[in-house]
Amino acid sequence: MYINHFGLRESPFSLTPDTDYYYSYADHQEALNVLLVALRMGEGFLKITGEVGTGKTLICRKLLNILADEGMVTAYIPNPYLTPSALRYCLAEELGVEYPMNIGGHRALQLINKQLIDLKASGRQVILLLDEAQALPEETLEAIRLLTNLETEKSKLLQVVLFGQPELDEHLNRSSVRQLKQRITFSHAIHPLDREGCQGYLYHRLHVAGYSGESLFDDKALDWLCRGSRGIPRLINILAHKSMMAAYGEGKSTIETSHVKRAIDDTEDAFFPPGRMARFWHALFSSRSAPALRGGS
Incomplete structure (x- = not known):
């Protein structure tokens, strides 16, 4: 698979809840x-x-x-x-x-x-x-x-x-x-991760898995991945895994927008609104903040 291609020790985006990969978002x-x-x-x-x-x-x-x-x-x-x-x-x-x-x-x-x-x-x-x-x-x-x-x-x-x-x-x-x-x-x-949290989560998992190179996802690819996953960690894992497989299949060392788009197209629950709605969604998504502590129910 792509593990050796990207200089990893193990697969970084397994869906198994492994506490070694816990990200303190x-x-x-x-x-x-x-x-x-x-x-x-x-x-x-x-x-x-x-x-x-x-x-x-x-x-x-x-x-x-x-x-x-x-x-x-x-x-x-x-x-x-x-x-x-x-x-x-x-x-x-x-x-x-x-x-x-x-x-x-x-x-x-x-x-x-x-x-x-x-x-x-x-x-x-x-x-x-x-x-x-x-x-x-x-x-x-x-x-x-x-x-x-x-x-x-x-x-x-x-x-x-x-x-x-x-x-x-x-x-x-x-x-x-x-x-x-x-x-x-x-x-x-x-709540789902915001844009900064999505990026942090992605690279945290990559580094735990042994990645030590430069930014693996280019900026636009990362934007597509974060919005396509809606900040849901499980979907981030799925889309990142498929994107890396697509890049590996082309012999690329960087994940590009086209790879993430293919991953989104191949994933039923992934979502990215087209046109002007995309800009509206991006503004809404980027402005989300972490929820406050609630006492009681």
Whole structure:
């Protein structure tokens, strides 16, 4: 492939959420900081939302690594489309609690509670992280709320972080889950990267992968890539990868506009408006700023 051609050690634009490639873009770093501060304070419920491909899972993985280094106990559930009993079983498994699935919800909750108390007594903080939380069935959301009822007189035995697409907010706005929504003490919405962030993200990944040359993408090609991806990291990865393949196929050492255009044409979700709308979109895109921290939900 193009790895040797561009002087790389490895492919820089894999879609796998690799924390070695974490880019501390202001908005993403703010989300991570919000989580770390709130968890260290002992807050019970936290929420991070963002559109598909904006980097929620990578932030979740980065958070897991930091929490493990700090000695905290983490339970990570990447696919929470589970029944309440299946959720309890997954949590128990993550915490090292063994029980048969047919013992009943109340008994299962007792065993989980005992393990949480034992961990708390040993000075260990326990955090449940749920990725793709917009897929949680309503009855499972209620089961999560009941899990957070487990507490001592002074602190929660279990803290919960929800990572999800914006549909998660729609689910939480239903009156039937308002008790859970009221418990969310901190939340943060992740937005796409702006033009500067897009460029920084692109070259950060290239340098981590071993690139040490001059600017690989010419300025116009970079403009097309940033606007075509709409600042969504996953799309940046896809378009950059395809653009580099196109340049490699022509034996070029620099990524040009034509290579990025071919990548955009070959990618269904990529977008670039033509004509005067392009200038309007560019002005709007370039003026976007990072969102502010929000307390509560």
